Amino acid sequence: MTEGFPLRGKWNSDFFCNHQPIVTELGCGKGEYTIGLAETMPVKNYIGIDIKGARMWRGLKTAHEAGFRHVAFIRSHIELIEYFFGPCEIDEIWITFPDPQPKASKARKRLTSPLFLERYRHVLKEEHIIHLKTDDKGLFEYTMEVIATGNHQLLYHTTDLYQAGLKDAAAEIQTYYEKIWLEQGKPISYLRFRL
Ligand SMILES: C[S@@+](CC[C@H](N)C(=O)[O-])C[C@H]1O[C@@H](n2cnc3c(N)ncnc32)[C@H](O)[C@@H]1O
Numbered sequence: 001m002t003e004g005f006p007l008r009g010k011w012n013s014d015f016f017c018n019h020q021p022i023v024t025e026l027g028c029g030k031g032e033y034t035i036g037l038a039e040t041m042p043v044k045n046y047i048g049i050d051i052k053g054a055r056m057w058r059g060l061k062t063a064h065e066a067g068f069r070h071v072a073f074i075r076s077h078i079e080l081i082e083y084f085f086g087p088c089e090i091d092e093i094w095i096t097f098p099d100p101q102p103k104a105s106k107a108r109k110r111l112t113s114p115l116f117l118e119r120y121r122h123v124l125k126e127e128h129i130i131h132l133k134t135d136d137k138g139l140f141e142y143t144m145e146v147i148a149t150g151n152h153q154l155l156y157h158t159t160d161l162y163q164a165g166l167k168d169a170a171a172e173i174q175t176y177y178e179k180i181w182l183e184q185g186k187p188i189s190y191l192r193f194r195l
Contacts, residue, residue: 021091032175078111097133158189160188
């Protein structure tokens with residue numbers, strides 16, 4: 001099932017032409033994390049993934065204009081992540097304001113469902129980190145439950161990021177949707193964990 005995508009397992013050797021760790025932003029929209037992290041931490045490579053090309057175009061244009069050689073975008077379904085990346089190819093995943101899929105019948109579509117976590121496991125290095133930022137309390141609580149029942153390692157969590165005093169990328173970069181929720185006075189939840 002994993003044959004066909006020519007860069008699978010070869011992103012560093014054939015595309016980035018370096019040995020830097022690879023970070024991917026899932027459901028990247030306009031790619032604020034992909035670009036923001038690429039600007040502040042050029043010692044890593046960044047790949048944004050989204051199905052909506054019109055949104056992603058914004059990030060792509062910025063990366064192109066800045067001459068970033070350590071940034072890429074993939075327009076596709078995240079469900080196919082194992083087609084794009086080989087085993088142990090990814091160091092870090094950012095899941096930024098994913099659609100919460102509140103209906104129980106759509107739980108499998110949540111990007112932090114056990115089904116998706118299994119897909120991520122196949123491409124992540126052992127010492128990886130998965131970050132989730134969301135305005136949705138239901139999705140946050142659901143993810144906490146998935147982490148606990150799956151015996152995953154919760155590294156940090158807060159239900160009010162901007163009151164938590166965190167001074168890293170989680171608080172320093174804001175996405176398009178995040179700005180909308182902040183203007184509406186919604187607190188932002190953030191957690192990071194390891195499988
Ligand atoms: C609410 S938007 C958030 C966009 C951006 N991260 C932000 O915070 O502004 C969710 C994004 O996830 C993308 N998305 C949702 N499910 C996806 C999937 N299964 N595969 C690829 N993209 C997906 C949508 O196209 C959309 O751009």
